[in-house]
Amino acid sequence: MTINATGPYTWLHLGAGSFHRAHQAWYLHRLRQAGDHTWTLALGNIREDMSPLLAALARQKGEYTLETITPEGVHEYETVRSISKIVPWDAQLAALVETGAAAQTRVISFTVTEAGYYLDQHFKLDVTNPDLAADLKGDKRTIYGALHAILSARRAADQGPVTLLNCDNLRHNGERFRDGMLQFLALRGETGLADWVTVNTASPNCMVDRITPRPVPAVRERVKAATGVDDEVPVMGESFIQWVVEDHFIAGRPALENVGVEMVESVxxxxxxxxxxxxxxxxxxxxxxxxxxxxxxxxxxxxxxxxxxxxxxxxxxxxxxxxxxxxxxxxxxxxxxxxxxxxxxxxxxxxxxxxxxxxxxxxxxxxxxxxxxxxxxxxxxxxxxxxxxxxxxxxxxxxxxxxxxxxxxxxxxxxxxxxxxxxxxxxxxxxxxxxxxxxxxxxxxxxxxxxxxxxxxxxxx
Missing domain, CATH: 1.10.1040.10 (N-(1-d-carboxylethyl)-l-norvaline Dehydrogenase; domain 2)
Structure with missing residues (x-):
């Protein structure tokens, strides 16, 4: 469902890699370009490795250039302006937790790669993994530890429901993440929080598609030659793009169907x-x-x-x-x-x-x-x-x-x-x-x- 209100509401994304900036952020940019400013995008990262990129984006006020290339070799350039807030990384993820727990945040999405869910062939958490084991003891190295902190703060502040949207290439990605999250809470003995999550969150499945290579210096050079802008953190992807999302949001959503996203009952x-x-x-x-x-x-x-x-x-x-x-x-x-x-x-x-x-x-x-x-x-x-x-x-x-x-x-x-x-x-x-x-x-x-x-x-x- 879309929200019948003026907003602005926040969509927080965890995972500052190239794919998000060439995919979900682009769709939200297109929505804003069409005159719909109901939603703004906040971008953060769970691990420290993306801190230089986040700092560069902050210097550019969240703006960056997307280069797309067709199979015939046609290059196009677009300035993406959907990111209104860069969430700086800190070891306790304090700024990320504050943003995720805010009342205006209604969607939290994430791209942490297929391996970032630590699930075995029975879709049970691999508790032998050192990062997951650390998070079970209170650390915040994984998606589960980070969201545990965010959702705990959200519940404590009575800030209402939120949609948790997995955007990784994982079969039944919303369901798999949700199962993993509830297992994580059970292993921590967090029965009350698990009950709250069950009632106050939704985890739609979605399918994402756009080939997005890791950035190389040549992209920055091409962007500067084509646009005159010396973009510190441009991103490049193929011209093809697709996003299919189950329309099962619990606290409203942007009108993504207006910019080409396929909203479906089952993905x-x-x-x-x-x-x-x-x-x-x-x-x-x-x-x-x-x-x-x-x-x-x-x-x-x-x-x-x-x-x-x-x-x-x-x-x-x-x-x-x-x-x-x-x-x-x-x-x-x-x-x-x-x-x-x-x-x-x-x-x-x-x-x-x-x-x-x-x-x-x-x-x-x-x-x-x-x-x-x-x-x-x-x-x-x-x-x-x-x-x-x-x-x-x-x-x-x-x-x-x-x-x-x-x-x-x-x-x-x-x-x-x-x-x-x-x-x-x-x-x-x-x-x-x-x-x-x-x-x-x-x-x-x-x-x-x-x-x-x-x-x-x-x-x-």
Whole structure:
């Protein structure tokens, strides 16, 4: 629902990375450009790493330049002016808590990456993670610790309900976050706060989509050449953008439908198509491209054998799993591959290859499980985890061309797995990665064959 009042109301976002500034902030900017000033955007971060960016944004009064690039190479530049408040980071998150607990704050959204929810294959919190363990003792390193502080203050001040909107690439992201938050409160023994959260918050699912590479100095140079503005913190993304949100807000919302956001009853078919077709194929191309010495996603997409891996995965296994669908899945597949092939985006394999231990169970294992369940052999899908397995071997041997970044990587356990007497069987045995098929003989056989196929393919490159 939209609010029948003049406002202004605050939308607080946690996570100051490029994606938010190229996506949610852009939509809110467009709404303000259309004359709707009911909502303002506040931006903060849970961790200290984005403090230089927040300081630069503060110097620019929240304004920054968005560069978008079409698959045909057309560059466009727009000054985004939706951020009215930069929340400075401090170790206790005092300023963030104050903003989140304010009466005018009605939506709190967040982008903390797939790994930032610390959920196992049963969607239970991984309490062995040191950051989560610290937050269970009162720290504020994770989304749960930060929101615990915000919601506690909000409840104490009787400031009313708030929508908590997960904008990460996590299947059923609102539900998964909400389950995790309530588990966190239960583990802390916070029964009263949990009851308050149940009544006074909503967590709609949503699907977000815009390829947004990590910023490089060349973006700042292009922005200055095109606009004359020396923007300290510009952001670049592809021209394509999509946001599908369940219309289940508890304290009102901006009229996002007026600027192209799809407000729906259920995001499920859009979400499944995006996660399995776009996100999984993206990882496929990143792992494969890295293994043959490429740097960027578009380079791998233009290698016929890599493109065919992604195409076969979607065509042979995903489309049968997701049919029938309200989307034209074949057309969506083709649009996605065309987007990946955009040479102007310069999206790095390092960025997309990250967080494999979250992406395997989130993006790829569901298709494997569903195929086996219906009696089909998911040979095309198995190539993706086989690529990741060989990628991990390179990582363990110190032969990757970049530092592998993974929020839940257990380096010692992964090295032990790769050094096991039967490392492929050990890889296949982890239920956190594979769910119901973990350790099943037919899965192990398929992975042996798939790793052999990957190694055979590499020998031809």
């Amino acid at each position: 499920q078919p859009y979400e499944e198509a995006k996660i399995r077709i776009l996100n999984a194929s993206h990882s496929c191309i990143a792992w494969a491209g890295t293994l043959i010495g490429l740097t960027y996603i578009h380079e791998g997409t233009h290698v016929p054998s890599i493109r065919q891996m992604a195409y076969a995965y979607v065509t042979e296994d995903v489309i049968p799993c997701l049919s029938p669908s309200p989307l034209d899945l074949g057309k969506y597949r083709d649009v996605v591959l065309d987007r990946f092939g955009n040479p102007s985006i310069q999206d790095s394999n390092q960025r997309v290859a990250a967080d494999g231990f979250s992406k395997i169970p989130g993006f790829i294992a569901p298709t494997l499980n569903e195929c086996f369940k219906r009696g089909a052999t998911p040979g095309a899908t198995a190539m993706l985890p086989a690529l990741f397995y060989v990628f991990l071997q390179r990582w363990a041997d110190g032969k990757l061309p970049y530092e592998y970044q993974d929020g839940i990587l257990d380096a010692s356990a992964t090295r032990a797995m790769l050094a096991a007497a039967d490392p492929i069987a050990a890889f296949c045995a982890d239920p956190m990665l594979w769910g119901a098929i973990a350790g099943k003989p037919e899965f192990v056989v398929l992975m042996r064959e798939s790793v052999e196929r990957v190694n055979g393919w590499l020998a031809t490159q």
